[in-house]
Amino acid sequence: MRHSGRTRISDIADRLGVSTATVSRALSGNGYVREPLAAQIRSAAVEMNYALPGQVMGQRVLLVSSQEAMIDFQRSQFTMYVLAGVQERAEAQGIRIDNFTYQTEADLRTLHQAAAAPDVLGVLLVTVDDDMLARVHDLVCPAVVVNGDDPQMRLSSVTPCNRSAAALATRHLAALGHRRIAFLYRPGRRTIQRRYEGWRDVLADNFEPALILEAADWTAEAAQRSVSRALEQGLDFTAIVAAGDILAAGAISALVAAGRRVPQDVSVIGIDGLPQGQYLAPALTTVKIPMHAVGALSAELLAETVRLRKAGVTLPSRRIELACELIERASCAPPPR
Numbered sequence: 001m002r003h004s005g006r007t008r009i010s011d012i013a014d015r016l017g018v019s020t021a022t023v024s025r026a027l028s029g030n031g032y033v034r035e036p037l038a039a040q041i042r043s044a045a046v047e048m049n050y051a052l053p054g055q056v057m058g059q060r061v062l063l064v065s066s067q068e069a070m071i072d073f074q075r076s077q078f079t080m081y082v083l084a085g086v087q088e089r090a091e092a093q094g095i096r097i098d099n100f101t102y103q104t105e106a107d108l109r110t111l112h113q114a115a116a117a118p119d120v121l122g123v124l125l126v127t128v129d130d131d132m133l134a135r136v137h138d139l140v141c142p143a144v145v146v147n148g149d150d151p152q153m154r155l156s157s158v159t160p161c162n163r164s165a166a167a168l169a170t171r172h173l174a175a176l177g178h179r180r181i182a183f184l185y186r187p188g189r190r191t192i193q194r195r196y197e198g199w200r201d202v203l204a205d206n207f208e209p210a211l212i213l214e215a216a217d218w219t220a221e222a223a224q225r226s227v228s229r230a231l232e233q234g235l236d237f238t239a240i241v242a243a244g245d246i247l248a249a250g251a252i253s254a255l256v257a258a259g260r261r262v263p264q265d266v267s268v269i270g271i272d273g274l275p276q277g278q279y280l281a282p283a284l285t286t287v288k289i290p291m292h293a294v295g296a297l298s299a300e301l302l303a304e305t306v307r308l309r310k311a312g313v314t315l316p317s318r319r320i321e322l323a324c325e326l327i328e329r330a331s332c333a334p335p336p337r
Contacts, residue, residue: 007050007092015044046300047293049092059121061090061302062114064100064136066127077274078244078291079126082147085295086124093303095121108135115139122302125155127189142305146298148191149319156305156317158298160289162191162271165324166198169241169269169287172326174202177334178239178267182211184226184251185243186218195243195271211237215247223250224257231258238266238335245270245277248284252331263333273327282330290322297322 009027013020018037025031026041027050033041063086090097102108115123122142125132130151136143137154145157166183173181183199185192200207213230215222223242230237231254242248248270252262260266262282270277273288297320308315 007045007048009050012041012044012048012050015048016041046089046296049088049296059119060096060098060117061121061299062100062111062123063097064102064111064123064125064128066102066129066132077276078272078289079147081291082126082295085292085297086146086299087295088292089296089299093299095299095303102132108132111136112139115141121306124298124302142302142309144298144302144305147294148189150317151190153317153319156301156319158294158301158320159191159322160291160294160324161321162194163198163201165271165287165289166195166241166243167202168198168324168326169271170199170202172285172328173239173241173267173269173332176239176267176332179206179335180208180211180237181239181241182213182230182235182237183241183243184213184215184223184247186215186222186247192243199241210235213240215250218244218246220246220250220253223247224254225250227251227254228258231255231260239332240266240268242268242270245272245274245284245286248277248286248331249280252280252282252284263331265336267332267335269332271324273325277327278329280331285329285332286327288325288327290324293322 009020009023013023022033023041026033026038027045087097100111100114102111114120120141122144123136123139124144124146125136126146127148128145133150133155143155145155147159149157149159170181181203183196185196213226215226223246227240227250240251242251248268251268255262255266255268262268268284270284270286271289273286277284277286301320
């Protein structure tokens, strides 16, 4: 839960039941605090938006995104919540965020020049492809991948554990008694590939390639067409794991249009946890992604990397994966007898 208002050391101490002196020592590094407790204190400070000490105030961060990310931002609230987390954490640290959208080779050259400016703290990369990752790992300043990862671990990253999120959704349906569970997704991104893998992990011996439903785009309309086509072809399934809440909404529309009841005939579960899912009919069961925390921790990881470098400490790249939470609503039920 995010903390409202200006956070003080005493607020963190009260929350964790420790002294203010202990919190101060853990955050400043001056004095001994057992590492498990120190890590807990630092995590609480980030979650409560407390400005950690360090020489980052007044500097800039370049928020680098592809044109694809901007399209997502215009039509999906997911990116909006992630960027809100980035912005709030940056403001708490006294850091300014400058947006940088790239399309061409010339843009990439401009990025390298911009990243070399003395007041640039580092770079946050949002929805970038592998080609972009290969081009930015040698920037003069630190870079962190937001809501994604670098498969070669050249760059640090913060991402939800997409594989376990999809596994959580699929296990929920399996526990209800479902065996023929379809997976609805838009292929292409590594994050979504991880969700596909989580679904397949749970199915194991029950995996059937025919139960993979591909949408042409990340829209409810594209998902509706995909599910309608599968129903017309007579594909037999009793549940759908949708790789995004927007796809789940389209799946429900297709099922209702075909005369199928949700969840009595077919259960549907999404992955994202966007607020509007609770207003669907029926209300959408979903796996909630910690979107705001992904953004906030990305900004904090970048600031921490800079603080350590200034102290003469260089650590290997890190991949931080965040746990996700099942939100049970009305769109899932045991399969029909």
